Amino acid sequence: MPLTTTSRRRTAALTATLALALGGALAAATPAAADKPHGGHCARQAKIAVPGAELQEVACLADLTTAGTVASGHTNPNDWAGLHAAGTTNPSGVPGIQVDGYFPDTSTTNANNGWKHDSQFVIRIPDDWNGGLVISGAPGVRGQYANDFIIGDWVLAKGYAFASTDKGNTGVAFYDDGSAPGGSIAEWHSRVTQLTIATKRVVKQVYAAAPQRTYLFGISNGGYLARWQLENRPDLYDGGLDWEGTLFRADGPNLLTYLPTAIRNYPAYAATGDQAAHDAIIGAGFAAGSEFLWPFHETVYWDLTQRIYREELDPTFDGALKAGIPFCASGTPSCDADYDYAARPAAVKQAVASVQLTGAIGKPMLTVQGTLDTLLPPATDADVYDRLVDDAGSGALHRYYRVEDGTHTDGLYAAYPDRLRPLLPCARAAFDDLTAWVEDGVPPPADGLRPRPVVGDLVNTCEL
Incomplete structure (x- = not known):
């Protein structure tokens, strides 16, 4: 049946009211810029x-x-x-x-x-x-x-x-x-x-x-x-x-196979230029031409690195000590300068194997x-x-x-x-x-x- 003028007006008013309500609801449901991905500085x-x-x-x-x-x-x-x-x-x-x-x-x-x-x-x-x-x-x-x-x-x-x-x-x-x-x-x-x-x-x-x-x-x-x-x-x-x-x-190489050689031989090389000590360090794997870097590494890296990684992988070597004796001379009991990875128990190799590449x-x-x-x-x-x-x-x-x-x-x-x-x-x-x-x-x-x-x-x- 055709709508009367009054009915049309009521319908139009109702439509406008619904539109306003729906618009408000949509606005409320739409996230603000800060809640949108890529919505601005530090959004979300x-x-x-x-x-x-x-x-x-x-x-x-x-x-x-x-x-x-x-x-x-x-x-x-x-x-x-x-x-x-x-x-x-x-x-x-x-x-x-x-x-x-x-x-x-x-x-x-x-x-x-x-x-x-x-x-x-x-x-x-x-x-x-x-x-x-x-x-x-x-x-x-x-x-x-x-x-x-x-x-x-x-x-x-x-x-x-x-x-x-x-x-x-x-x-x-x-x-x-x-x-x-x-x-x-x-x-x-x-x-x-x-x-x-x-x-x-x-x-x-x-x-x-x-x-x-x-x-x-x-x-x-x-x-x-x-x-x-x-x-x-x-x-x-x-x-x-x-x-x-x-x-x-x-099975090597690893830090514990070559650092002791450097630590053990460097004092003699530094003191007198001992050729055998030099050759031992080169033979352990250090590059010829790197000699000018040895003093820094002996002071800062070699000794410390050997002791703390040896303590992590082989804590029984120095008994109750924690990471050995810093800068000890070869011959000192429990000295990392004399550490021999190849002679250590199988358990040490197993520890290294657990983290090996x-x-x-x-x-x-x-x-x-x-x-x-x-x-x-x-x-x-x-x-x-x-x-x-x-x-x-x-x-x-x-x-x-x-x-x-x-x-x-x-x-x-x-x-x-x-x-x-x-x-x-x-x-x-x-x-x-x-x-x-x-x-x-x-x-x-x-x-x-x-x-x-x-x-x-x-x-x-x-x-x-």
Whole structure:
């Protein structure tokens, strides 16, 4: 039946009322810009809940790089001191979200943030995200911020989310966490895996999408972890950059097979130039031409590294002592200068076997190491690992670049600018080659030695 004029008016009024009501309901259901993925500065930070974390602190920062986080107190420069050459230029001005926190743990060696709690992590998510994620473990026995300057700043400026862990134990007594021999190192594996899985979830909470690509990027022990993860958890990653990673092998070589030779023979060489002592150190795997670096490494690295890793893997060697006797002379009871890995009980080799690498990587990886590395010499480390990868049938997934005059710590470059070359720019160049390989199918440069350039900015550039 046709509507009357009055009926039409009532219908029109009802329609208008419904439209207003519906519009209000739609407006209420539509998220504000700050609640939308890519909705603005630090959008959706309130949604962050790090899976498995015992504690988390979320901050919205104007700059996630060290140019901003040093001033805001969201990094610890002591964690990354000495890892880069003076004059290194870094990007800055990357706004976004930072999450600090820790996973449940019973050890308390990490004092960062005043927490005195291990398994600390940092997660950074830039406002302008490129869809990728970079995961790293701290080098040496440093804290979770150790990679902030050398890796974090650079990948964040490219748009990657970035996360790093203290590996579950820190400091020179990292071995003293109550675990069995090898257990502290084994914890490094699980903490990187744990952080990777958790960070993928956090990124999805913020952007409503999981990372399209996930990469590992680590130096020294962090490089070891890149190797280990790609051997044992390749399902979590798309590729990795191994920057002078540590090698553990039950049958050798490993730190405990060559460091004692250097520690035992260096005093005689330093005192008189004893040729036999010199030849013994070279014979242990240290590069000819690295002699000018031996005094620093004997004072800073060799003795300490031998004692704390030996305590982790072979605590019975020195009985009730904790990590032996610093700088003891050969012949002193329980002196690490006289440590003989080959003569130690089978249980020691089993401890090393529990954390050893096999070379069976399951995703693409690039390795960068300096020819003058005097803590992890190529002859006892990356050269050996490259052969392991080939023997495991994974050679097509691996490239190995030996950088002439590079050493383990770029901070030494300022003291020897005519003899050394920083590795950081080469590691960054290799990471770009890795992502081009994974994402665009561009083959990386062939393996081999990369000679020192005659001219150019060695601190900030590198051609592989």
